[in-house]
Structure formats: C-alpha cells, structure tokens
Amino acid sequence: MIPMSLLLTFSALLFCIGLYGIITTEKGLVALMCxxxxxxxxxxxxxxxxxxxxxxxxxxxxxxxxxxxxxxxxAAEVAVGxxxxxxxYKISGTNNTLELSTMRW
Amino acid sequence: xxxxxxxxxxxPAICFVIVGLFGKKTPEGGGYIxxxxxxxxxxxxxxxxxxxxxxxxxxxxxxxxxxxxxxxVAGFKINFGIYVDILSCAMMFFASLISMLIFIYSLGYMKGxxxxxxxxxxxxSLFLTGMLGLVVSSNxxxxxxxxxxxGLCSYLLIGFWSFxxxxxxxxxxxxxxxxxxxxxxxxxxxxxxxxxxxxxxTLDYTAIFGRRFFSDSIxxxxxxSINHYLLFIALFLILGGAVGxxxxxxxxxxxxxxxxxxxxxxxxxxxxxxxxxxxxxLARTSPLFIICxxxxxxxxxxxxxxxxxxxxAATMALNNMNIKKVLAYSTLSQLGYMFLGLGTGSFLIWYxxxxxxxxxxxxxxxVYFAAVFHMFNHAxxxxxxxxxxxxxxxxxxxxxxxxxxGLVKKMRTTAVTxxxxxxxxxxxxxxxxxxxxxxxxEAALVxxxxxxxxxxxxxxxxxxxAFMTAFYMFRMWFxxxxxxxxxxxxxxxxxxxxxxxxxxxxxxxxxxFSGVVVIYALDSxxxxxxxxxxxxxxxxxxxxxxxxxxxxxxxxxxxxxxYRMRVVxxxxxxxxxxxxxxxxxxxxxxxxxxxDYISWKIGYGVACIVDYFDRNVVDGVVNGLSNVVIGNAxxxxxxxxxxxxxxxxxxxxxxxxxxxxxxxxxxxxI
Numbered sequence: 204m205i206p207m208s209l210l211l212t213f214s215a216l217l218f219c220i221g222l223y224g225i226i227t228t229e230k231g232l233v234a235l236m237c238x239x240x241x242x243x244x245x246x247x248x249x250x251x252x253x254x255x256x257x258x259x260x261x262x263x264x265x266x267x268x269x270x271x272x273x274x275x276x277x278a279a280e281v282a283v284g285x286x287x288x289x290x291x292y293k294i295s296g297t298n299n300t301l302e303l304s305t306m307r308w
Numbered sequence: 309x310x311x312x313x314x315x316x317x318x319x320p321a322i323c324f325v326i327v328g329l330f331g332k333k334t335p336e337g338g339g340y341i342x343x344x345x346x347x348x349x350x351x352x353x354x355x356x357x358x359x360x361x362x363x364x365x366x367x368x369x370x371x372x373x374x375x376x377x378x379x380x381v382a383g384f385k386i387n388f389g390i391y392v393d394i395l396s397c398a399m400m401f402f403a404s405l406i407s408m409l410i411f412i413y414s415l416g417y418m419k420g421x422x423x424x425x426x427x428x429x430x431x432x433s434l435f436l437t438g439m440l441g442l443v444v445s446s447n448x449x450x451x452x453x454x455x456x457x458x459g460l461c462s463y464l465l466i467g468f469w470s471f472x473x474x475x476x477x478x479x480x481x482x483x484x485x486x487x488x489x490x491x492x493x494x495x496x497x498x499x500x501x502x503x504x505x506x507x508x509x510t511l512d513y514t515a516i517f518g519r520r521f522f523s524d525s526i527x528x529x530x531x532x533s534i535n536h537y538l539l540f541i542a543l544f545l546i547l548g549g550a551v552g553x554x555x556x557x558x559x560x561x562x563x564x565x566x567x568x569x570x571x572x573x574x575x576x577x578x579x580x581x582x583x584x585x586x587x588x589x590l591a592r593t594s595p596l597f598i599i600c601x602x603x604x605x606x607x608x609x610x611x612x613x614x615x616x617x618x619x620x621a622a623t624m625a626l627n628n629m630n631i632k633k634v635l636a637y638s639t640l641s642q643l644g645y646m647f648l649g650l651g652t653g654s655f656l657i658w659y660x661x662x663x664x665x666x667x668x669x670x671x672x673x674x675v676y677f678a679a680v681f682h683m684f685n686h687a688x689x690x691x692x693x694x695x696x697x698x699x700x701x702x703x704x705x706x707x708x709x710x711x712x713x714g715l716v717k718k719m720r721t722t723a724v725t726x727x728x729x730x731x732x733x734x735x736x737x738x739x740x741x742x743x744x745x746x747x748x749x750e751a752a753l754v755x756x757x758x759x760x761x762x763x764x765x766x767x768x769x770x771x772x773x774a775f776m777t778a779f780y781m782f783r784m785w786f787x788x789x790x791x792x793x794x795x796x797x798x799x800x801x802x803x804x805x806x807x808x809x810x811x812x813x814x815x816x817x818x819x820x821f822s823g824v825v826v827i828y829a830l831d832s833x834x835x836x837x838x839x840x841x842x843x844x845x846x847x848x849x850x851x852x853x854x855x856x857x858x859x860x861x862x863x864x865x866x867x868x869x870x871y872r873m874r875v876v877x878x879x880x881x882x883x884x885x886x887x888x889x890x891x892x893x894x895x896x897x898x899x900x901x902x903x904d905y906i907s908w909k910i911g912y913g914v915a916c917i918v919d920y921f922d923r924n925v926v927d928g929v930v931n932g933l934s935n936v937v938i939g940n941a942x943x944x945x946x947x948x949x950x951x952x953x954x955x956x957x958x959x960x961x962x963x964x965x966x967x968x969x970x971x972x973x974x975x976x977x978i
C-alpha cells in the first residue's frame with residue numbers, strides 16, 4: 204500500500220506547482236488551469252484522508268463524496284472563469300494578466 | 309396667594325405664545341390678549357404684594373421663597389423658584405402696572421401697523437415676562453435667564469421698524485448697538501455669577517443673603533467666612549452687568565439710539581423694564597457690596613458712575629431737538645441718580661457696619677430705600693413723559709421739537725399730563741420726583757461732609773444735573789406746547805384717542821401722588837424699625853431741601869425765559885449752533901465715535917488675531933491630519949497593483965503565515 208505521506212507530498216507538490224504557475228504566468232487561461240491544479244490537489248487531500256483516516260472500519264466515504272461535489276463545483280467554476288476570460292478578451296483584446304489591470308489604484 | 313407668584317411672569321409668557329401663534333386671527337393682532345395678560349399679571353402682583361406686605365413674613369422682616377430643584381451639576385445645586393421681598397414687590401407692582409397701561413396705549417399708537425401688530429404684541433408680552441421673571445426669581449441664574457430674555461426683546465423691539473422704513477439701516481443698527489453694548493455687560497455679569505457660585509457654592513438668594521432681608525442679611529453674610537478678594541472681583545463684574553443694562557457712563561450710548569423703536573417700546577424700556585433691571589441687580593446685590601472688606605471702593609465707584617452719568621447725560625439733553633432723545637437722556641440722568649443713591653446708601657451702611665455705628669447704618673438704609681424709591685417714582689413719571697411724547701408724535705408726525713409748538717390748545721390732556729411729568733422729574737415740591745431725588749442728593753452731601761470728600765463732588769454734579777433736568781424738561785415742554793404753532797403743529801390731528809389719554813391720566817395721578825403715599829405708608833414702618841429716623845422729618849426739615857427746590861425752580865424759570873417769554877435768545881449762548889460746547893454736546897462728546905474707534909481697533913484687531921488663529925491653528929490641525937491620511941493612503945494604495953499574481957502571492961503568503969502561527973500555537977511555541 205502506498206504510504207499516506209507520499210500521497211500528501213504529491214498533493215502538496217501539485218498545489219505548489221499550481222501556485223507557482225499562477226504567480227509566474229502571464230496567460231489567463233494558464234492561470235485558470237493552475238487553479239484547477241490547486242483544486243485537484245485539495246481533492247487528493249480529501250481522498251487521502253478519507254482512505255487513511257483513523258476510522259474503525261478502515262475508511263470513511265464522506266471525504267470522497269465531498270470530492271464529487273468539489274469536482275462538480277470546479278467544473279462550474281471553470282465555466283465561469285472561461286466566460287470571464289472570453290469577455291475580457293472581447294473587451295481588451297488580450298488575455299495577458301499583466302495587461303488586464305484596470306482595477307488597480 | 310404668595311405661592312402663586314410664579315403665575316406673574318407665566319401669564320405674559322402664555323400670552324406671548326398665544327399671540328405669537330394665533331395673533332393674526334384675533335382682533336388687533338392679539339393686542340387684547342396681551343392686555344388681558346398684563347392685567348392679570350398686574351392684579352396678581354398687587355395681590356401678592358398686598359398679602360406679603362400685610363402678612364407675618366414682612367412684619368418679621370423675612371422674605372418669601374419657594375423653589376424646586378432644577379439641576380445638580382458637579383455638586384452645585386441650582387433651583388428654580390420664586391422669591392418675594394419688598395424690593396421685588398415694588399418692582400413687580402410698577403413693572404406690571406406700567407406695562408399694562410403701555411399695552412392699552414399701544415392699541416391707539418400702533419393702530420396703523422397692520423400685520424406687524426402680532427409681532428409687536430408678542431414681543432412686548434415676552435418683554436414683560438422677562439422683567440417680571442427677573443424680579444420674582446429666587447436665584448441669580450434664573451434671574452440671568454430672564455435678564456437675557458429682556459436683552460433679546462429689547463433688540464427685537466428697538467429694531468421693530470427695521471423693515472420697509474426709510475431709515476431701516478439706521479434703525480437696525482440702533483438695535484444691534486443696544487444688543488451688543490448690553491452684551492458686554494452681560495458677559496461681565498455672567499463672569500461675576502461664576503465667581504459668586506465659586507465663592508458661595510450656591511446662587512440662591514436665600515442661601516446667600518439668609519432668609520431675612522437687608523440689615524439682617526448683612527450680619528448673616530458678615531459671619532460667613534468667604535474669599536473677599538474673589539468676591540471683590542465678582543462685585544466689579546456684576547457692577548459691569550448693571551452698568552451695561554442700565555446704560556450708565558461708559559456703556560450709556562445705546563440708550564439714546566434705542567429711540568429708533570416705537571415710542572411705546574421706549575416707554576417700556578425706560579420706565580417699566582430693561583434699564584430698571586440693572587438698578588434692581590445692584591439693589592439686590594448691595595448686601596454683598598457691603599460685607600466685602602474693600603466694598604467701599606466698589607461703592608464709591610457705583611456712586612461716581614451714577615453722578616457722572618447724571619451730569620453728562622443731562623448736558624447732552626440741553627440742546628437736543630428730538631423730543632424722544634431729550635427724554636432718553638433724562639432717563640440716563642435719572643438712572644445716574646439711582647446709582648448715586650445706591651452707592652451712597654450702601655457706602656453708609658458699609659461704614660456703619662464696619663464701625664458698628666447703627667445711626668450711620670440706619671441712615672444708609674434710608675438712602676438705599678430712597679434710591680429704590682426713585683426708581684419707583686421714575687417709572688411712573690418717565691412712562692408718563694414717554695407716552696405723552698408718543699401722543700404728540702402720533703398727532704404731529706414728527707419727533708423734531710422745532711416743528712412743533714403751540715400744541716397746548718390742540719392737545720390739552722397731553723399738555724397737562726406732560727406738565728405734571730415734567731414738574732415731577734424736575735423735583736417740584738410734593739410731586740413724586742422731589743422726595744426721592746432730594747433724599748439721594750442730601751445723603752451724598754452729608755456723606756461728603758462727614759465721611760469722604762468725594763461725595764461732595766458727587767453732590768455738586770447731582771445738583772447741577774438737577775438744575776439741567778428742570779431746564780431741559782421745561783425747554784421740551786415749552787418748545788412743544790407753548791408759543792406759535794410751527795410747521796407740523798399747524799396740521800396736527802388734535803388730541804389722541806381716549807385709549808391713549810386714559811393711561812396718561814392714571815400715570816399723571818401716580819406721578820403726582822406716589823411719592824407722598826409711599827413716604828406716608830413707610831414712615832410708620834421705618835419709625836418702628838429705626839426709632840427716631842423719621843423720613844418725613846429728614847426730607848422736609850433738612851436745611852438743604854430749599855436749595856434743591858430753588859435749583860429746580862431756577863431751572864424752570866430759565867427755560868421759561870428762553871423758550872416761552874423769549875426774552876433771552878438761546879442762540880446767543882451757542883453762537884447759533886456753532887459754539888464748541890454746543891457741537892460737542894450735539895456729537896454726544898464724540899462717544900459714539902469712540903465706540904466705533906474702539907470696536908474698529910480692538911474689536912477688529914482681536915477679530916484678525918482670532919481669524920489668523922482659526923485659519924492657521926484650528927484649520928491647520930484639521931487640514932494637517934487630513935493631509936497625513938491622504939498622503940499615507942497615496943502610498944498604501946500602491947499595493948493595489950491590479951496584477952493577479954500579486955494578489956495570489958499575498959494570499960498565499962497570508963495563508964502560510966496563518967498556518968505557521970496556528971502550528972506554533974498548537975505546539976505551544978508562542
């Protein structure tokens with residue numbers, strides 16, 4: 204059986220990759236993808252704790268049920284995110300996050 | 309009955325509200341309601357005075373006091389209530405009676421005012437409230453409230469004609485002058501009251517003066533251990549308040565200008581209310597002057613201010629051509645006599661108190677009484693003279709005496725009643741003014757002879773003023789009523805309606821007899837109190853009485869020679885209005901210019917400094933604070949870069965720090 208720490212490390216790595224991607228990228232769509240990576244790292248955490256938790260019968264399905272919800276919500280969120288990106292592109296002709304900065308001071 | 313004394317100021321106050329709200333719907337703009345209120349006040353005043361004077365309280369020398377607690381601040385308890393003693397009895401009697409007569413007279417005099425009658429009757433009702441409230445108040449703070457109500461009403465009424473009038477500018481500035489000059493005194497008074505509150509820890513009359521009045525209250529106060537230096541300062545400030553309100557020498561100049569208002573208002577201000585408040589304040593606080601160790605200084609100043617005002621105001625009346633202004637100066641002069649009387653009387657009491665000589669003390673009490681008595685008499689004859697002059701103005705349509713003349717045939721009632729008033733104010737024997745004025749002047753002479761020479765100077769000034777009073781009063785009467793009718797007098801409307809002459813008759817009766825009646829009524833009282841001190845005897849058998857009578861008669865005779873018989877041409881004295889003295893008098897000793905100069909230099913200077921302070925210090929602090937906030941915000945807002953990556957980084961770092969902290973707390977590191 205895969206040790207729990209390995210799964211958690213993998214999840215943390217995934218999160219860090221997502222975060223790093225968001226911080227460094229200039230492309231809006233890439234940023235959306237990175238958000239998906241971070242979300243999925245959280246899902247992996249859910250599943251891991253659900254499977255390895257200190258439960259008497261070995262596992263608890265609640266965490267996995269949450270993951271289903273989370274994936275559904277992520278799908279909706281991606282739809283909204285892409286819609287925002289599309290309309291931002293329509294208005295300003297670019298998806299570069301450094302150029303989409305009209306909401307600053 | 310005594311416990312209903314609070315109704316005396318309350319009834320006119322209710323009338324003020326009713327007239328103010330519904331005056332337009334009632335006949336005469338609410339005039340009848342105001343008159344009804346003043347009649348009720350007058351009846352109540354007479355009933356309260358009667359009950360008090362015949363009751364046990366008066367015969368045992370105590371005053372009536374009833375009050376409820378109003379507020380308690382920092383350990384100081386302030387009450388609100390009524391206080392009746394012989395002084396307030398006298399004051400409320402003449403204030404309400406004369407106001408009633410003036411209100412009735414107003415029905416005729418203000419007939420043509422139309423819509424504005426409502427304002428007039430509402431304001432005079434409030435004025436009466438102020439005066440009556442002032443005299444029945446049971447403590448200094450309550451008195452000060454009514455004092456200020458009167459100040460406001462005088463401003464409103466003096467400026468009554470500041471709209472739709474050819475002289476609107478001049479009339480409104482007269483109102484402002486009256487308000488601001490009396491304000492100067494009011495600020496002094498307020499300061500004085502603060503110090504009194506500090507010294508006595510209360511402002512109640514009963515707590516300060518004790519429950520018994522005058523002579524007893526002096527001994528009551530004398531036993532108190534109080535800070536005499538502070539008290540001395542407080543007394544000077546209170547004197548400042550009285551000087552402002554009663555228009556005494558440096559602050560006198562608002563009163564002649566106050567003639568801008570309707571004549572009835574002048575009568576109200578001069579005879580019944582307002583200027584009497586200052587004298588009342590001094591009479592009320594005189595025990596404090598007496599017990600103060602250095603009080604004699606303050607009292608000499610009171611007497612000196614009085615004598616100087618009596619003299620200088622009389623000189624300014626000598627050549628004035630405006631019938632109302634002559635009367636205004638005579639009011640100043642007579643108020644000067646009251647101050648002189650109060651100062652001299654209280655000085656004698658002070659001396660008697662400190663040297664424990666009861667004869668001097670008793671004499672002082674009589675002189676003090678004479679001053680209050682003069683205020684009482686003056687109220688009647690001055691109201692009479694003002695209402696008479698109002699009747700003349702109403703009929704001739706001018707205030708300039710050069711345009712009058714010969715009115716005795718057309719306005720017999722006014723002429724005769726005004727003659728009574730003029731004789732009374734001149735001190736013609738047995739008329740009311742004679743008694744009190746003579747007593748005051750003789751007291752000054754006696755004090756000067758035996759105690760302090762300055763009072764001799766005051767006596768001479770007072771005597772000169774008495775001569776001038778007789779002269780200018782009869783000059784006014786002769787110029788108005790005798791000789792050939794001039795310009796306006798030729799087409800005058802004849803005698804005023806009976807609603808205006810009826811008050812003249814009543815006031816003339818008082819001007820004739822009030823002196824004798826009061827002297828007789830009080831003679832027995834004083835005899836029981838002071839044994840041999842018989843007022844009648846003092847006044848009538850004094851070797852100095854003939855002098856004052858002679859002075860009055862000579863004054864009348866000179867006026868007769870110059871203005872009725874015309875054997876002496878007045879123009880010969882003043883080089884037809886070009887003489888230096890004549891011009892100085894006509895310019896009122898340049899004191900109005902002095903006021904302007906002072907207010908321009910000092911007032912404007914102070915205003916500039918305050919303006920500078922306001923702009924640079926007060927505004928500077930506020931603006932500086934806002935600039936600091938704006939500057940910091942300018943720096944801080946740079947954090948909002950608008951880049952997704954920056955926000956993400958911030959959130960990530962925030963979460964990282966949060967998680968670390970949480971770990972540290974859980975592990976017990978922090």
